[in-house]
Amino acid sequence: MRRRNWKIAATLTGVILTVILLRSCVATSYLIPSTGMENSLYRGERILVNKWSYGLRLPFISLWGYHRWGDKPVRKDDILVFNNPANLSQTAIDQREVYIGRCLGVPGDTLWVDSLFSVIPSEKNAPDQKFLYTYPRKKEKQLDSLLTILSIRPNVLLGQDTAKNVRSFSRYEYYLLEQALGTNNWIEPVDKEDSVDVLKPLIIPGKGKAVRVYPWNMTLLRNTLVLHERKRADIKNDTLYIEGKPVQHCYFMKDYYWVGANNSINLSDSRLFGLVPKDHVIGKAAVIWFSKEQDTGFFNGYRWDRIWRRIK
Secondary structure (H helix, E strand, O other), X not given: OXXXXXXXXXXXXXXXXXXXXXHHHOEEEEEOOOOOOOOOOOOOOEEEEEOOOOXXXXXXXXXXXXXXXXXXXXXXXXXXXXXXXXXXXXOOHHHOOEEEXXXXXXXXXXXXXXXXXXXXXXXXXXXXXXXXXXXXXXXXXXXXXXXXXXOOOOOOOOEEOOOEEEEEEEHHHHHHHHHHHOOOOOOEEOOHHHOOOOOEEEEOOOEOOEEEOOOOOXXXXXXXHHHHOOOOEEEEOOEEEEOOEXXXXXXXXXXXXXXXXXXXXXXXXXXXXXXXXXXXXXXXXXXXXXXXXXXXXXXXXXOOOOOOEEOO
């Protein structure tokens, strides 16, 4: 009898250890809590997260720090599962809340964002798309000199009236002109509704890369440095100070990602918690293993066509 009990106990222990090992080192299940990822994932669905997609992040980070076996890069448009990067109450990264979102930007990418840091799709607002702008005729020589300095060529005069001239610039060209002219910007979009001056290029930081500091991205960079780079950073009189020194560029020791929700109304993405460091990434959403409509009976409401579907 004792031998039989020992075998049962050993079997149960083996099963428990196997489950723990699989959950820690291979894959884990995650419940979709909201409508933020529709139409890729629906609220209430359960998915499997592949922990080896970007290399295995070793568990128990609080004990021996962050390490990742077989490190692989995150790809743009991947659906990531990651720990909340803005949780200040929990120091252990792997103990923070788990979020999900689509990777919109990887290190080195330039994203065009509005004042709320919403990403403008490139197919709708391509950086090389031309827009019409007017400027005072008396500024013609000054503009020509500025275009030469900024290497914006060729660029021809498209029209004029008694007071103003008209030229066309791409989004990036206008951004360069706007930065050069500063607060004394005398170049204006012809169509105010198509104005692109509120859009800014957001460069996603990467390990060892420099990012230029501007007034509009200063708070984001400061928070990233404090939360994830463990640096002392402050903003004083519209200037960013790192370790007590004013800077115009930031350097980072980690790779970062910009994550967005499929549903733009849902703000549980990088617009809320900022950049996601690589050490917060758990893995890639792989497959849906359970899907059922909300508020349906036990025997109906199952989405059989979605069960075991690969997540894209």
